[in-house]
Amino acid sequence: MLLKDKIAVIYGGGGAIGGATARAFAREGAEIFLAGRTLERLERVAADIRAEGGRASVDVVDAQDQDAVDAHAGRVAKRAGGIDIALNAVSVVHTQGLPMADVGVDQFLHVINANARTNYVTAKAVAPHMAERGGGVILTLTAPGSRITSPGFLGHGVACSAVETFSRLLAVELGHRGIRVICLRSDAIPDAVPLSYTQGLFDDMTRRFGTTTEAWLETHAKQDTLLGRLPRLDQVADYAAFVASDRAGAMTGALANLTCGSVLD
Ligand SMILES: NC(=O)c1ccc[n+]([C@@H]2O[C@H](COP(=O)([O-])OP(=O)(O)OC[C@H]3O[C@@H](n4cnc5c(N)ncnc54)[C@H](OP(=O)(O)O)[C@@H]3O)[C@@H](O)[C@H]2O)c1
Incomplete structure (x- = not known):
């Protein structure tokens, strides 16, 4: 077991x-603490994990709220002995897909700020508990998004860049405490879409482009990727389990390319 x-x-x-x-983490032996805003969604995942013999707990936490995330990380670390x-x-x-003329400055900044904020808040909360154990x-x-060559993705693209740069510099910030940081860059994941906020996002965008999400994903896979397909959820999850494990102990500050070749490094 990897974890x-x-x-x-x-x-x-x-x-x-x-x-x-x-x-995937639970199948590899990890104990899982799930956090999100909707209890039922978290409970569904926890029930699947327990049904397979794994260990999972859930907590309702707003991951944009620094005090709530700090308190939650502290409770997890106390209960489990660290993170x-x-x-x-x-x-x-x-x-996504709107021209600049139709996007106000607050709408542009919202996706950038919220992505940067939640990543900063959660990293800041867990880092001390990882450092206490000698690393994490x-x-x-x-x-x-930051590599898209068609118009309409200014906010999304800058938000992607922000998370990627934050991850690289976070690795610099925390390396001396034994903490590795890896950013996973996936293209659209067709089997994730029906379960995810991306269904509404893509439906809205493709309707404006005069197509459907399903047709757009199929064309994108065939025309824009080296492999002629898009990533699957299990491929992203299994890769995450591998890079989280000691088997990837030499890797930090990296941007993992899980795009099936829609962008090249
Ligand atoms: N799906 C894809 O194809 C794809 C590809 C590449 C990258 N990504 C990125 O990967 C991330 C996850 O995507 P996903 O498809 O898994 O999305 P998802 O299925 O919609 O899941 C996101 C989860 O975040 C939770 N959440 C939202 N705001 C929160 C908050 N303030 N505090 C705590 N939890 C919150 C949501 O639950 P609640 O609303 O109940 O809190 C939801 O369960 C996103 O950043 C997305 O852009 C996705």
Whole structure:
């Protein structure tokens, strides 16, 4: 088992990527602490994990609220004896595909601020509890937004850049405390979409483009990726389990390319 007896906190743990990664971590032997705003979503993931013989607890926490996240991380560390792994899989509802003329400054900044804030708040909360154990792993999530070559993605693209740069500099900030930081860059994940805020996001965008989410994903996979397909949830989750494990102990400050080749490094 890759993560035997590791303590993992997953913010946005009731979501598509958070839930799939929680299940993968649990199968690899980690004890899981799921945090999010909706109890039922978290309970559903925890029930799946327990049904497979894993260990999972849930807490309602707003991952934008610094005091709430600090308090939660403290409770987890006290209960479990520390924190080894943290994943921020929190979504920020926003709009994509709109021209600049139709996007106000507050709308532009919202997705940037909220993504930066939740990643800062959660990393700051878990880092001391990882350092107490001699180290840990912080995982963040991004999309290829900063490399998009069509208009309409200014806020999303800058938000992706912000998370990527934050992750790299966080690795610099925390390396001397034994904490590794890896940013996972996935393209759109078709089997995540029906479970995720991205269904509404893509439906809204593709309707404006005169197509459907399903048709757009199929065309994007065929035309824009080297492999002619898009990533699957289990591929992203299994990769996350590997980089969170000691088997990837030499890796930090890295941006993992999980795009099936829609962007090249
Ligand atoms: N899906 C994809 O294809 C894809 C690809 C690349 C990158 N990503 C990125 O990966 C991240 C996760 O995406 P996803 O598809 O897994 O989204 P998702 O299924 O919508 O899950 C996100 C989770 O975050 C929780 N959340 C939102 N705001 C929160 C807050 N303030 N505090 C705590 N929890 C909060 C939501 O639950 P509550 O609302 O109940 O709190 C939800 O369960 C996003 O940043 C997304 O942009 C996604």
